[in-house]
Amino acid sequence: MPGLPPRHLGAYFALVEATALLDHAVQQQLKADGDLSYVQFQLLMRLFTADGRRTMTELADGVVYSRSGLTYQAGLLEKAGLITRSPDPRDDRATLVTITDAGRDRINKVLPGHVEVVRSQLFESLSEPDIDALADIMGRVRDKMRAEPPRSAAPRKKRDR
Amino acid sequence: MPGLPPRHLGAYFALVEATALLDHAVQQQLKADGDLSYVQFQLLMRLFTADGRRTMTELADGVVYSRSGLTYQAGLLEKAGLITRSPDPRDDRATLVTITDAGRDRINKVLPGHVEVVRSQLFESLSEPDIDALADIMGRVRDKMRAEPPRSAAPRKKRDR
């Protein structure tokens, strides 16, 4: 691979392969324990931890790359009784998404297994200093990517992705 | 999130978010520059670097989780003229997949942009010691996950995944 030193290449491949394996393990667990896709889990978690409601646009941010995709997922979650959608009194264009008790139950049902997968597959391989280093390294990568999205990506309007 | 210390949680979230952003950027680039999905790129790269041919089963390993999925992708690549499929003289059950000149051209066309995305989005944020640490950390995670697949995954027969 031209243009990348071997050590960089090794880091890149290790990152890609390890995260692919981890993602796959997590997806299996979420599906098996709670019949949730990873996207659905992320959306529910966002409501669960935010202690309540979010507008569709707020909910989409960073999880989904198209608005119709979010509408689709919200439709599934609503049909499953895990969220409700209602008009936003502050903005009549907006839709407020609220997690239901069943939604919280589902998260509580799925969370232990999720934590266990992450613990056993990721953290069990790592020392405490490793974990701090990982948080630092990937935190910097994340922050920079958020600040400077790749120019290859189509110039996108605010919020709509 | 019960059962995971906050520092661990921070590392996990940073890892997940950064790799999601990176994956997305890479996928955009491969699609824009060479009309390839990431799976197709991985399959082609495997043939490209292996300097030749691989059997379907060898090719699938670690890239695809079902055999029909590989048949589907191979069909697309063949239709696009990037690979050919032929009988394996050593085993009449097997199919040999060979990268074509057009396939090599496609990789050469796509690779500079790919390297540039990885360089600018990943490595530009990191020092040399960071990169070594990342390779070490994620290499260990990958190796352990390969050695001990999560028990949640359905027990699978050899080779067939």
Next chain:
DNA sequence: TATTGTTATACTCTATAACTATA
């Protein structure tokens, strides 16, 4: 005019099961 969200639609991808053929 710009933004929020939905709908229709088309497309890509994945996985399961049934099947053929060879080891």
Next chain:
DNA sequence: TATAGTTATAGAGTATAACAATA
């Protein structure tokens, strides 16, 4: 009997464009 690969098929997910309603 087990393995290699394909096919048919069904399902999940994504994105684009057109649309209605509100800011």
